[in-house]
């Protein structure tokens with residue numbers, strides 16, 4: 219026979235289970251949102267906004283390797299035949315390499331099952347529109363201000379001298395300036411490259427062009 223205090227404890231545990239279990243089964247979306255920050259170094263939740271990884275905008279129920287406009291899927295993921303449901307997302311986030319050997323997601327996985335469950339609940343909530351998708355934090359380069367709109371690039375010795383639309387000039391050692399392209403809808407306007415990152419250390423920055431063809435025509439060899 220079970221002693222009274224023990225029965226009380228069991229009853230209390232049952233009550234706790236009844237109250238906690240439905241919440242846990244749903245997943246803690248706020249905690250999931252926090253966990254999703256690590257994903258956002260490589261993924262956006264905006265439809266069609268691909269980064270290192272494909273947009274996760276409508277990942278729930280999507281066949282793996284099929285986000286429209288993402289051209290860098292590994293063959294392994296495309297051939298996996300997976301559909302992104304609760305079980306498969308959990309297994310993918312636990313160990314991408316174990317679920318799909320040879321995939322191209324440079325992410326080791328999340329060992330903690332509770333964090334994964336919350337993250338998967340969050341992915342479902344964002345994907346189905348229950349929760350507003352977070353901003354991906356990348357600037358819209360079509361709306362660059364005059365301080366970052368590049369009007370000229372001169373190359374002399376080992377230096378690039380940039381002029382921006384606010385008439386300021388910026389000088390960089392050639393090794394510290396990167397040239398990039400962004401062909402997405404949020405990339406720069408044609409012929410209007412944008413200077414990024416000069417506010418940070420001051421010595422390293424990038425100029426982003428709309429298309430690769432613009433890069434060498436924009437840069438003039440000129441010392442003065």
Ligand code: HEC
Nearest residue numbers: 257260270271272282283285291292295321322323324325
């Ligand atoms: C270092 C960059 C990086 C990080 C961090 C990252 N991913 Fe990925 N992810 C990728 C790449 C690249 C792919 C494409 C993999 C392939 O083609 O094999 C991918 C693919 C995926 C896919 C499959 C999408 C599809 O269309 O089939 C899902 C789902 C996913 N990632 C979720 C996440 C989540 C959730 C996180 C955070 C826990 C995360 N990723 C973190 C780069 C990353």
